[in-house]
Amino acid sequence: MRVLDAFSETYDKSPEGIWYAPGRVNLIGEHTDYNDGLVLPFAVPWGVTLAASPREDTTIRLRSLQTGTQTVTTLEDAHGWARYPTGVFWALRRDGLPVRGADIVIDGDIPEGAGLSSSAALEVATAVALNDLYALALDPLDLARICQLAENDFAGAPCGIMDQATAALAREGHALLLDCRSLASRQIPFDLAAHGLELLIINTNVRHAVADGQYARRRQECENAAKRLGVPALRDVTDLAAALNRLDGEERKRTQHVVTENHRVEALIGLLRAGAVTEIGALLNASHLSLRDQFEVSCPELDVAVESALRGGARGARMTGGGFGGSAIALVATERADSVRTSVAAAYAERGWRAPTFLTATPAGGARRLDTHGQ
Structure with a gap:
């Protein structure tokens, strides 16, 4: 597995685990999410895979196999693509959760620029990893909220919650009917x-x-x-x-x-x-x-x-x-x-x-x- 080999090569150790989050396509309900409306997306078979281990300090070390870049960052100096995973650390800490640093390698196969929400997939993959690594016990909807906060207030993109919720909640063979006000959701069978x-x-x-x-x-x-x-x-x-x-x-x-x-x-x-x-x-x-x-x-x-x-x-x-x-x-x-x-x-x-x-x-x-x- 590419991300596993890259992690061992980069950090000279094995990761604590490997996590995955998908991209999404929206069947219908466009630009309604930030108007408290209804959306009907589903997860696609392409996403972001992430290998990670926790650290004792608050340093965040990131390597992306797509960009071919590697960075060591803190909440104060994250830039470019690193803002998306780093923003998840920021949002969790802002909520008072005991999250320190991590060593992370990121891989993915979402087509670039296709509008399939690679940023939300990266955020949610980071969130589910940190949820496990630091035993935070957050449910998928909590993680989606954290990731939306990270994208809105840390990465600076004023998105609604549809993309993050889809990555966190999607079920195979179903579309996700999401009420973006109440955040109530229902899985709708969708077998074309x-x-x-x-x-x-x-x-x-x-x-x-x-x-x-x-x-x-x-x-x-x-x-x-x-x-x-x-x-x-x-x-x-x-x-x-x-x-x-x-x-x-x-x-x-x-x-x-x-x-x-x-x-x-x-x-x-x-x-x-x-x-x-x-x-x-x-x-x-x-x-x-x-x-x-x-x-x-x-x-x-x-x-x-x-x-x-x-x-x-x-x-x-x-x-x-x-x-x-x-x-x-x-x-x-x-x-x-x-x-x-x-x-x-x-x-x-x-x-x-x-x-x-x-x-x-x-x-x-x-x-x-x-x-x-x-x-």
Whole structure:
């Protein structure tokens, strides 16, 4: 196992253990999490593996096999990718928990820049390791909260809790219905293969610079709209038409997306419960149009991925993740998967764009301790 060998080579000792946390893809419920709304993600079969041992001092020694870099850090001088694992130490200590330092080696196979939440996977893998190493006895939802705090207040990214909760709570063969206000969750069976379907991830392999600061701006616009409407969050808007009459500009558009996206999550759950899995594609299409036109977080590469996937025979498609690049998802009948890939690849080639890459996503399990063989 690569991470085990690298740990022994780096620190001249064996690790105390090996831990794993997955990335995620969001089926529907985009930009609703920080509006106290509903989301329906699932864990993907790619993630972050981490070997670690505790230290007697508070030094944090980190090596990343992906970046090829190694660092010794403290809470005061963490930078770059090291902010994500170091932030977990900071958040645990802030809560008064007895966490010292650690020696850590990190490995992973989440495609870079695909919007599959490698940062949350790294945070949650660190959290489950420290939970075991220091016998903290925190449950998975506690760990997700700790990791969100680390990303918000230490790494400086104002994300909701969806990514961390998915990495911590996911169950194989299920999507996670998460209420981002109460943090109540329910595992929803999601077996596409039983219906002759698969979910194709289309990685655009682009990330636009315009994304810098845009996530925080969208969040602020939502908060401003909620304040203007006199509700705690856009989740609480019950009469959309009346709300839209009181708003204008960006706040009006953001509100329309968030409220209708929550409705789409509920509608999709209803279809899954009814066994009408083949019918969910229309909701994916509607979600993309709303993200493109109302929330304004799409980009030409995502739009072309969605449009050409539909032309190739996909039952539904939408961008997934924060936007401005990253990935789209397409619901496809298994026998049409090659046609969809060909259609998207041809559309990119016609425009002279970098070729997209494709992955098939199946719901995987959440964070856990592994044995030394990676099981």
